Amino acid sequence: MMMELRIQLIPTGEIILPPGKNGENYCHNCKVVASDGVRAMMESALTARDRVGVQDFVLLENYTSEAAFIENLRKRFKENLIYTYIGSVLVSVNPYRDLEIYTKNHMERYRGVNFYEVSPHIYAVADNSYRSLRTERKDQCILISGESGAGKTEASKKILQYYAVTCPASEQVQTVKDRLLQSNPVLEAFGNAKTLRNDNSSRFGKYMDIQFDFKGAPVGGHIINYLLEKSRVVHQNHGERNFHIFYQLIEGGEEDLLRRLGLERNPQQYQYLVKGNCPKVSSINDRSDWKVVRKALSVIGFNEDEVEELLNIIASVLHLGNVQYGGEEGNACITSDTQIKYLARLLGVNGAVLTEALTHKKIIAKGEELMSPLNLEQASSARDALSKAVYGRTFTWLVNKINASLAYKDDSFKNYSVIGLLDIYGFEVFQHNSFEQFCINYCNEKLQQLFIELTLKSEQEEYEAEGITWEPVQYFNNKIICDLVEEKFKGIISILDEECLRPGDASDLTFLEKLEDTVGGHAHFVTHKLADAKTRKVMSREEFRLLHYAGEVNYNVNGFLDKNNDLLFRNLKEVMCMSENKILTQCFDREELSDKKRPDTAATQFKASLAKLMEILMSKEPSYVRCIKPNDSKQAVRFDEVLIRHQVKYLGLMENLRVRRAGFAYRRRYEVFLQRYKSLCPDTWPNWQGKLSDGVSTLVKHLGYKPEEYKLGRSKIFIRFPKTLFATEDALET
Ligand code: ATP
Numbered sequence: 069m070m071m072e073l074r075i076q077l078i079p080t081g082e083i084i085l086p087p088g089k090n091g092e093n094y095c096h097n098c099k100v101v102a103s104d105g106v107r108a109m110m111e112s113a114l115t116a117r118d119r120v121g122v123q124d125f126v127l128l129e130n131y132t133s134e135a136a137f138i139e140n141l142r143k144r145f146k147e148n149l150i151y152t153y154i155g156s157v158l159v160s161v162n163p164y165r166d167l168e169i170y171t172k173n174h175m176e177r178y179r180g181v182n183f184y185e186v187s188p189h190i191y192a193v194a195d196n197s198y199r200s201l202r203t204e205r206k207d208q209c210i211l212i213s214g215e216s217g218a219g220k221t222e223a224s225k226k227i228l229q230y231y232a233v234t235c236p237a238s239e240q241v242q243t244v245k246d247r248l249l250q251s252n253p254v255l256e257a258f259g260n261a262k263t264l265r266n267d268n269s270s271r272f273g274k275y276m277d278i279q280f281d282f283k284g285a286p287v288g289g290h291i292i293n294y295l296l297e298k299s300r301v302v303h304q305n306h307g308e309r310n311f312h313i314f315y316q317l318i319e320g321g322e323e324d325l326l327r328r329l330g331l332e333r334n335p336q337q338y339q340y341l342v343k344g345n346c347p348k349v350s351s352i353n354d355r356s357d358w359k360v361v362r363k364a365l366s367v368i369g370f371n372e373d374e375v376e377e378l379l380n381i382i383a384s385v386l387h388l389g390n391v392q393y394g395g396e397e398g399n400a401c402i403t404s405d406t407q408i409k410y411l412a413r414l415l416g417v418n419g420a421v422l423t424e425a426l427t428h429k430k431i432i433a434k435g436e437e438l439m440s441p442l443n444l445e446q447a448s449s450a451r452d453a454l455s456k457a458v459y460g461r462t463f464t465w466l467v468n469k470i471n472a473s474l475a476y477k478d479d480s481f482k483n484y485s486v487i488g489l490l491d492i493y494g495f496e497v498f499q500h501n502s503f504e505q506f507c508i509n510y511c512n513e514k515l516q517q518l519f520i521e522l523t524l525k526s527e528q529e530e531y532e533a534e535g536i537t538w539e540p541v542q543y544f545n546n547k548i549i550c551d552l553v554e555e556k557f558k559g560i561i562s563i564l565d566e567e568c569l570r571p572g573d574a575s576d577l578t579f580l581e582k583l584e585d586t587v588g589g590h591a592h593f594v595t596h597k598l599a600d601a602k603t604r605k606v607m608s609r610e611e612f613r614l615l616h617y618a619g620e621v622n623y624n625v626n627g628f629l630d631k632n633n634d635l636l637f638r639n640l641k642e643v644m645c646m647s648e649n650k651i652l653t654q655c656f657d658r659e660e661l662s663d664k665k666r667p668d669t670a671a672t673q674f675k676a677s678l679a680k681l682m683e684i685l686m687s688k689e690p691s692y693v694r695c696i697k698p699n700d701s702k703q704a705v706r707f708d709e710v711l712i713r714h715q716v717k718y719l720g721l722m723e724n725l726r727v728r729r730a731g732f733a734y735r736r737r738y739e740v741f742l743q744r745y746k747s748l749c750p751d752t753w754p755n756w757q758g759k760l761s762d763g764v765s766t767l768v769k770h771l772g773y774k775p776e777e778y779k780l781g782r783s784k785i786f787i788r789f790p791k792t793l794f795a796t797e798d799a800l801e802t
């Protein structure tokens with residue numbers, strides 16, 4: 069049997085071999101008659117393919133084998149080919165070194181070009197979303213996932229840069245582009261930190277909308293932030309740092325600025341910076357980063373006064389950390405008033421009132437207000453609570469300020485379309501997991517749900533509804549775990565809230581007992597008491613274990629109630645409300661003081677913000693970037709197979725591939741398909757009179773679609789391979 073073989077050599081040296089009937093490469097099975105020259109070229113193409121693997125996992129012969137999947141990743145990684153597709157999902161392996169693949173030339177290469185014509189790249193995903201936005205007028209979103217250090221933030225920055233360079237611009241648009249780009253260094257300075265896993269780890273989740281006008285120019289943006297890891301302000305684990313901004317200010321701040329702020333040029337002087345014993349990081353230059361951030365703040369539109377107020381707050385947090393307590397009979401008092409003096413000046417508050425608030429708690433007894441002294445431990449935690457609240461609220465203020473600067477000035481009719489970028493924390497499993505990991509992993513369960521809803525489930529349901537025969541793919545639906553966490557009244561969050569509100573003897577341990585009573589029988593929940601002998605050995609009595617879709621995690625309940633309550637004593641709030649610092653007056657609203665209703669707990673707020681996020685994402689057409697970390701030591705070249713296998717598993721890549729192989733890449737409603745392509749066939753042009761499905765059938769036969777390339781459902785045509793549709797698109801253009 070003779071078959072046509074098209075080999076396309078593309079600039080990176082990769083070879084695109086078109087897929088055969090079931091996605092496999094048919095040149096393996098056929099005898100090719102060709103001249104010596106062509107044969108030599110083909111042979112070298114095939115050897116090269118052996119070397120570099122396939123650029124779309126769909127082309128893997130043994131597509132159900134995890135070993136083959138990982139081998140393909142390894143081959144490509146070795147050749148610096150960090151990107152591979154699963155259909156339209158991009159898998160990216162962090163190279164941990166700068167590759168020359170993000171130049172302007174590369175951007176040009178991907179601009180307006182179909183997926184299959186060029187090698188896989190983050191720019192192809194960016195461009196594809198942009199083109200869909202333009203042609204289909206449907207809002208898009210790009211969901212970037214992966215564990216800490218896998219390259220999510222870098223990927224989102226690359227996408228943003230791609231739009232900034234390739235989208236049309238006017239002078240006004242240029243300002244927006246600059247601001248969009250410059251929002252990154254600012255948010256990273258305040259929201260990122262060096263951790264053991266990543267020297268520039270995002271300690272908050274971020275969803276960013278880029279708004280495009282009808283000409284396709286970026287005209288605005290909007291950012292939503294999720295759950296900043298505030299506890300880092302007051303404590304860091306060994307080898308980790310506080311948020312970058314503190315070190316940038318201390319290392320890079322000008323002499324007179326530091327003098328005004330009362331700061332010394334030595335991070336080790338500050339209690340909030342010494343815990344991790346890691347003032348310097350070889351990959352980070354705090355001094356030059358400071359300059360970048362200062363410049364970025366002015367591009368975004370901060371005036372000098374605002375910068376001053378902002379830095380006053382940052383310096384105040386450091387001073388607060390150095391407030392030391394002593395005292396007799398257990399009542400805390402502040403040992404030196406040096407810090408209080410600075411704090412009073414920088415925050416514009418009364419020093420004596422602040423001192424009292426840092427050592428006393430206001431209680432109301434029999435209608436009277438009394439100041440009750442705090443003991444040393446209580447006072448330290450009140451001080452830390454204030455630092456966390458001040459920093460956390462300032463961060464939210466910063467995001468709002470950036471949003472004001474990015475706001476589309478002409479949005480009276482909301483006449484723009486949107487591409488959303490989601491860069492949010494990946495699944496986390498540490499030696500000790502706490503409330504933060506619980507929230508982060510819950511978020512990942514929700515994102516997996518969304519992926520199932522949008523990709524796996526909806527895909528299969530659609531085939532069923534359309535009467536398309538196909539082989540169902542088994543997957544684990546993690547809804548059961550989402551319910552365990554978030555269900556009203558009987559989910560873990562509800563039980564936690566209940567304990568937080570319960571007066572009397574409520575504690576982290578009573579919370580654990582309540583969990584055992586309420587969800588103890590759940591298949592995805594275990595505690596020491598409920599565990600079998602083997603599990604009991606690796607669990608403490610203060611832990612509960614969740615069997616997440618991605619693996620098992622033990623959470624230590626210590627601190628759950630406090631972190632969920634996230635309370636700040638009333639008198640500390642009052643002092644902040646009296647502050648003359650203009651940022652703080654926006655962060656601490658006086659109305660909060662008269663509010664009788666308790667604010668929602670941290671977990672409940674997070675749950676609500678995730679529900680909103682799901683809504684936002686559901687209303688858009690998603691694209692996925694799955695980031696993989698090749699090793700735990702931030703090294704280039706090293707490919708740690710065990711680590712990678714784990715990520716392939718919990719990113720659901722094998723399931724994703726199976727669904728993709730079994731399915732159809734594209735589908736279009738008959739009327740849409742006919743309307744778009746009817747001009748390509750004399751029988752359907754200018755208007756098809758009969759049944760829509762017959763019209764589509766006539767049209768695709770005329771176009772030479774082979775029976776295995778498509779199927780006709782009840783209301784839609786399903787097209788198996790992207791290249792088929794792309795070829796039709798190309799025909800339209802010629
Ligand atoms: P976290 O969840 O901790 O925020 P992340 O997934 O956002 O992690 P990044 O900060 O994007 O991880 O990447 C970690 C580091 O890996 C980067 O600082 C950079 O050094 C390197 N890196 C990531 N992607 C690339 C890339 N495409 N090219 C070169 N280096 C990269």
Ligand code: MG
Binds near residue numbers: 220221222268269
């Ligand atoms: Mg990040």
